[in-house]
Amino acid sequence: MVTLLLDSTQLEVALSPVERLLSRRSDSVRIDRERIAKVQLTDDAWTWLRGVPSPGTLVSGTIAMGTWRSAGGVDFVIVRRRHPAVVIDLDTDADFQRIVLTTRHGRELARALRFEAEDGPLEVAEIAGMS
Template identity: 45%
Template sequence: MASLSVHSDRLEIHLTRTERTLALRRDSIVVQRENIRSVIITEDPWIWLRGIRSPGSMIPLVLAAGTWKFHGGKDFVSIKRHRPAVVIDLVDEEFARVILTSQHAADFVDSLKLPVEPMPAEPTS
């Protein structure tokens, strides 16, 4: 399973050697945190697939790894069986969406949350 590293300015997705081979990808995926639009946890990652595989590997309902191209761009997918997964919607990145199965999906979502800073008071006239 891919390992996720959350930094103050970026998210790094480090693929295992097997995932890189199946996805036909050499490098890790790095996205800027400011480009993450939303993150959700899903029990059925297969319903989130859109478009066609290009390049990558797929055994329906067992394994999907690689790039899925669709009319509006492309997604990166690394899902296995019917395990919980995170769906990360992105803007201004290589991929429009990243879908990854993860045993630690809830912890990952919590780690992305930034502390909320209080809004400065508006000056009164």
């Protein structure tokens, strides 16, 4: 699972070496908090995928990782099997229009985004526990 780090200015999706390889991305995804328009929870992340991996990896029903391009925009996805997920819609000035991640910390992320975080990045689960 991805590690979600949140501070007062940004959300960072810290990728493991395997996630970097399969998503074909060399660095973490960083999102300015002000660019986050909406956060939704879902039990089936696969229904939120649109377009094709470009670049990325798709093993249908098992993993989808990387950048997904469609007529609707560019999304970043890290989806594993049929686990709970979070869908983060971003405003038009962001690098991606949507981030789709399977994570067991979706509720904590939604709660943590409502509160001011410390200056240094903390894991989302830690921030939600402090509130």
